[in-house]
Amino acid sequence: MIKTVIIDDEPAMQQVNSQLLAEYFPDVEQVGIADSIQTGVELILKENPDLVLLDIELKDGTGFQLLQKLKPYRFKVVFITGFHSFAIKAIKFSALDYIVKPVNEAEFQQAIQRAIDLIHSSVNTDAQLNVLMNSLQKETMSKKLVLRTAESLHVVDVSDIYFCKSDNSYTTFYFSDDEKILVSKSLKDYENLLTDYGFYRAHQSYLVNLNHIKKVDKTDGGFIIMKNKKEIPVSLRQMKKLILLLSNL
Incomplete structure (x- = not known):
């Protein structure tokens, strides 16, 4: 009981x-x-x-x-x-x-x-x-995030996340060493959490960490090259805002 x-x-x-x-x-x-x-x-x-x-x-x-x-x-x-x-x-x-x-x-x-x-x-x-x-302590500089999967709990530094990819009601987190963590929550849930920590919804299916962007290519509709060499598409309406955000980093 x-x-x-x-x-x-x-x-x-x-x-x-x-x-x-x-x-x-x-x-x-x-x-x-x-x-x-x-x-x-x-x-x-x-x-x-x-x-x-x-x-x-x-x-x-x-x-x-x-x-x-x-x-x-x-x-x-x-x-x-x-x-x-x-x-x-x-x-x-x-x-x-x-x-x-x-x-x-x-x-x-x-x-x-x-x-x-x-x-x-x-x-x-x-x-x-x-x-x-x-x-809850505003003075804490290193923000942590718990990712709960079916098998375990992962405690990660938000700064270590390169980007997140949506798959309907699931979200996959990508890191520098090709590690991936899949959780059963929507990308929208994490967009609300991570926007204040340098993340940007560059595309309907992608939330990227601005601090890990290596290059923005404006050809062929536009895409991002991350520091881990992954390419992320950028929607047309998000490109101008993305360039503005990067210029203010």
Whole structure:
């Protein structure tokens, strides 16, 4: 039996999460609810849960501050957050699961099921949580990204990514040494994450790291030659903006 606690300072959200857990996951045992960092820490230390549903914005601080008080810990976390939360991008970088308020039942089921699968598989998520905490520290210079595949978790430096290629709902990441990592997320998901770190959507199917471009050839419709000698097509409407971006590097 998987033991679960809910930490949220909104009574309505406490009730929604509790009801959805009971309806869709009857084998999950709910052992308590808390509404603050202090009561949340006390509840977790008392019950030793396997899974924590954790609101990011609590009345006396953040869910991240709660986690810092409990390190090291063995439970898995599914974050609960408002749509415009400052932390969503950091959570996405770490490939951890989260539920957006107001709760969508299908997304709730998917996030909880993934967490349960991780618990059963005994996968260590310390690396993901470290990436999350680093992402939340603005002074951190080396941005990390977790790429979750069916077999493993890859923690990569964003600066090491040369380009990403779309394949419908999948994305392949390419690196300097011909290493490739395929993940089951769309290129659009990563475009939103990586644009602030020097990446540009040069083509419908390609997201390129501007810092690894060697040459832009404007003949034959236009294409990019990367430092690893790979050629990337550039759509006609993106060429002018690309040249402007490169001139400002």
